[in-house]
Amino acid sequence: DTEVTQTPKHLVMGMTNKKSLKCEQHMGHRAMYWYKQKAKKPPELMFVYSYEKLSINESVPSRFSPECPNSSLLNLHLHALQPEDSALYLCASSPIGLAGARDTQYFGPGTRLTVL
Amino acid sequence: EDQVTQSPEALRLQEGESSSLNCSYTVSGLRGLFWYRQDPGKGPEFLFTLYSAGEEKEKERLKATLTKKESFLHITAPKPEDSATYLCAVQRGHFNKFYFGSGTKLNVKP
Numbered sequence: 001d002t003e004v005t006q007t008p009k010h011l012v013m014g015m016t017n018k019k020s021l022k023c024e025q026h027m028g029h030r031a032m033y034w035y036k037q038k039a040k041k042p043p044e045l046m047f048v049y050s051y052e053k054l055s056i057n058e059s060v061p062s063r064f065s066p067e068c069p070n071s072s073l074l075n076l077h078l079h080a081l082q083p084e085d086s087a088l089y090l091c092a093s094s095p096i097g098l099a100g101a102r103d104t105q106y107f108g109p110g111t112r113l114t115v116l
Numbered sequence: 117e118d119q120v121t122q123s124p125e126a127l128r129l130q131e132g133e134s135s136s137l138n139c140s141y142t143v144s145g146l147r148g149l150f151w152y153r154q155d156p157g158k159g160p161e162f163l164f165t166l167y168s169a170g171e172e173k174e175k176e177r178l179k180a181t182l183t184k185k186e187s188f189l190h191i192t193a194p195k196p197e198d199s200a201t202y203l204c205a206v207q208r209g210h211f212n213k214f215y216f217g218s219g220t221k222l223n224v225k226p
Contacts, residue, residue, distance in 0.1 A: 004159075031212060042203060042216035043160070050212055090159050094212075102147050102167060103207060105214055107159035
């Protein structure tokens with residue numbers, strides 16, 4: 001089974017709100033990822049957690065704050081977002097999670113975020 | 117500079133009309149090349165991983181191949197349910213990062 005789950009499916013928030021996106025996998029994968037995808041564009045990498053530690057931050061604004069409480073769970077905390085942050089936010093996980101090692105990513109269904 | 121380029125951007129086929137999608141890459145230290153299918157508003161669905169030039173993988177009507185510079189996704193006798201955006205991604209050596217191409221939007225008409 002290669003299932004990654006994400007909640008909520010849809011989220012509408014105002015620019016002053018604080019909200020969180022949640023991602024779970026129970027496949028024992030050691031790396032988890034957050035991507036942002038705008039309409040008709042490919043996914044853009046935001047963060048990578050490897051063995052529960054933040055290993056890559058693609059210069060993402062501080063209004064996005066990732067958290068990895070344990071090896072199965074990944075959160076993305078949102079605060080003071082802008083309308084241009086509206087997008088599909090995708091979570092992915094991969095089994096190996098080591099830099100330089102062959103690995104395969106499996107994606108969740110995404111959270112559709114709308115910022116008003 | 118590392119690049120992943122997919123062509124064509126869009127492809128319209130009649131049901132049963134076979135064709136190929138292309139993914140060309142310039143990445144140092146390629147660890148793997150991946151094909152995904154993405155339906156509108158949903159997450160990418162994993163299809164294939166290719167590691168070495170000459171490698172081929174098949175699944176139903178899809179066949180992926182890899183050379184040193186590009187990969188092809190061959191679609192044989194497509195059906196309308198094959199309509200989706202097909203994404204190619206590469207994993208670069210020494211980093212746990214995956215680079216995506218812009219995708220090919222496939223539309224198969226009955």
